[in-house]
């Protein structure tokens with residue numbers, strides 16, 4: 212790999228993995244450019260505001276720390292006022308969580324926003340391909356533009372999307388992603404103008420049916436406007452079976468499933484919307500923290516390397532940065 216005096220690094224994706232990687236590179240004196248296809252940071256750590264003004268955390272529900280490094284990260288976020296513990300009323304008979312649940316102070320986004328401080332993040336920049344020009348990487352964007360001159364590229368998109376980019380780059384790393392499996396998740400967002408009287412505010416449903424998780428949004432996002440908002444996650448099996456259905460049908464089927472599960476339908480919703488997470492939860496991880504071809508200046512990582520949780524994305528991002536900085540001699 213040819214390395215310039217001031218190496219240029221591109222990080223594809225501004226979820227937890229991409230931002231943890233970029234921040235760690237920045238701390239080592241490098242100046243990565245982060246390219247993110249959507250309009251905001253955080254990837255699957257998302258808060259949705261609907262057209263009617265309802266807010267829902269419809270992706271990741273909470274984060275847990277099992278390793279000291281991420282626990283320290285959460286403590287720092289808590290001290291900065293960005294993170295707080297979340298201990299909602301659980302369904303009767305549920306076991307207490309083995310690790311405390313943490314959420315952002317105003318939705319999940321505050322957990323990632325501080326990571327992007329001082330970083331060069333370009334939003335609405337979808338990377339569609341990578342090619343070599345003058346010994347460095349050129350990244351093509353979906354608007355027909357490109358950015359180039361990169362000595363190193365770290366791809367942190369979900370595994371199937373990372374695989375496509377690696378293939379387009381002609382990288383042998385692409386094949387390694389075939390072992391990874393990721394389950395989809397349909398998320399249902401509901402708003403009621405009378406409370407939905409359930410004996411809990413959040414919890415898993417483990418009966419093998421279509422519904423896997425429910426969370427009352429006022430238990431985490433606040434709001435005293437008298438509207439009761441819920442996020443419902445369908446199970447991986449149900450989500451896979453109904454993956455290609457239109458959202459309007461998914462709303463109706465999941466409302467019926469809720470009525471059946473709880474013995475009575477919820478109140479008539481004043482707003483109901485379904486969101487499909489095509490790549491939600493890793494069911495078979497890679498088994499190592501990242502993929503690397505230092506000679507080619509190519510790396511790939513994300514939660515899918517080690518597991519299905521935000522902490523796994525953080526671990527992968529931090530490990531990616533170490534490998535890239537070492538390869539560049541920074």
Ligand SMILES: Cc1cc2nc3c(=O)[nH]c(=O)nc-3n(C[C@H](O)[C@H](O)[C@H](O)COP(=O)(O)OP(=O)(O)OC[C@H]3O[C@@H](n4cnc5c(N)ncnc54)[C@H](O)[C@@H]3O)c2cc1C
Pocket residue numbers: 223224225226227228229246247248249252253254255256269270271272273274275336337338339367368369372396398444488490491492512513514515519520521522524
């Ligand atoms: C419904 C649901 C519930 C979950 N619940 C939990 C939970 O309770 N606890 C927990 O710990 N985890 C949970 N998770 C998993 C958690 O959200 C992920 O592990 C974590 O957010 C993954 O981070 P990441 O950076 O690896 O990937 P992502 O968050 O997916 O970030 C990847 C980023 O890359 C961008 N991107 C993709 N392709 C391109 C491209 N070509 N060009 C530019 N940008 C691109 C994407 O827009 C995205 O922002 C849940 C996930 C879902 C979907």
